[in-house]
Amino acid sequence: MGLFSPDIETMEDLFKHQLQDVYYAEKQILKALPDMIEKATDPELKQGFQTHLAETERQVERLRQAFQSLGQEPKGVDCPAIDGIIEEANEVAGEVGDKEVLDAALIAAAQAVEHYEITRYGTLAAWAKQLGHTECARLFEETLAEERATDKKLTELAERKINQRAA
Amino acid sequence: MGLFSPDIETMEDLFKHQLQDVYYAEKQILKALPDMIEKATDPELKQGFQTHLAETERQVERLRQAFQSLGQEPKGVDCPAIDGIIEEANEVAGEVGDKEVLDAALIAAAQAVEHYEITRYGTLAAWAKQLGHTECARLFEETLAEERATDKKLTELAERKINQRAA
Numbered sequence: 001m002g003l004f005s006p007d008i009e010t011m012e013d014l015f016k017h018q019l020q021d022v023y024y025a026e027k028q029i030l031k032a033l034p035d036m037i038e039k040a041t042d043p044e045l046k047q048g049f050q051t052h053l054a055e056t057e058r059q060v061e062r063l064r065q066a067f068q069s070l071g072q073e074p075k076g077v078d079c080p081a082i083d084g085i086i087e088e089a090n091e092v093a094g095e096v097g098d099k100e101v102l103d104a105a106l107i108a109a110a111q112a113v114e115h116y117e118i119t120r121y122g123t124l125a126a127w128a129k130q131l132g133h134t135e136c137a138r139l140f141e142e143t144l145a146e147e148r149a150t151d152k153k154l155t156e157l158a159e160r161k162i163n164q165r166a167a
Numbered sequence: 168m169g170l171f172s173p174d175i176e177t178m179e180d181l182f183k184h185q186l187q188d189v190y191y192a193e194k195q196i197l198k199a200l201p202d203m204i205e206k207a208t209d210p211e212l213k214q215g216f217q218t219h220l221a222e223t224e225r226q227v228e229r230l231r232q233a234f235q236s237l238g239q240e241p242k243g244v245d246c247p248a249i250d251g252i253i254e255e256a257n258e259v260a261g262e263v264g265d266k267e268v269l270d271a272a273l274i275a276a277a278q279a280v281e282h283y284e285i286t287r288y289g290t291l292a293a294w295a296k297q298l299g300h301t302e303c304a305r306l307f308e309e310t311l312a313e314e315r316a317t318d319k320k321l322t323e324l325a326e327r328k329i330n331q332r333a334a
Contacts, residue, residue: 014263098175101181112283116283151286
């Protein structure tokens, strides 16, 4: 980082910065998920988080492939956004006494994470296409479809069961 | 906040906590938008942010109505998630030297904010319905539709013009 000059001059720089941001974010999500699995009470929710952990591992692998296709080593940059989203999830979870209410809070937290990923992969895919990084665009779109599906599944589970039990 | 007891016992508590979280978030967004309007170069983007500022003011008003319908005074709680999202937007914007690249970065930042609001209002609407707060649910769904429309408009603007100019 230059102290007196901007670090992002071109769209290519911005794209790579965003890729590093998402790489860091995915690794923070990998660290946060085991705790969410442990806290979840409903077996279907627990299983859903477990499935998402395996999926997140594949998404991190796809990011490594994206770095490779650009001839770069995988590298993260600090991402205050995901740090804040995870911090808030932990804070709220720490304040919930009832197990069924906690399940509802955990779903909301997971959906905040999903939406962060949806917006970032959506942006990355559009930028990759614009810059001619077709292999990257393909990888991001694969992950984007998974994140959207996970978000939809969480909504379905919340509305079918979890919210009702918590209320 | 109790030091030795959880503060959120019921779904009603969780719902009110989330409402306070979003109230704080919207007010932070109100503070951040003038800076984004100033930084934007493309006139259509600048105008889009200006329109969204007016829309955000109406969304804050709707939150006040939601508090009122619950017989509560409007009150915010710290929301590390939106703080992180805005901090990241400022950090990235501060590192971008080129005006057209900055416009692309600003759209990405605005979409991260939109997605945070989409997930929170989606959750709030579902919880309000579950708890029988029909007036709140109606207010949240109105805002949710606006946030989704804004996100879509930003995607359209990015893909039609801004990304191409930046690349």
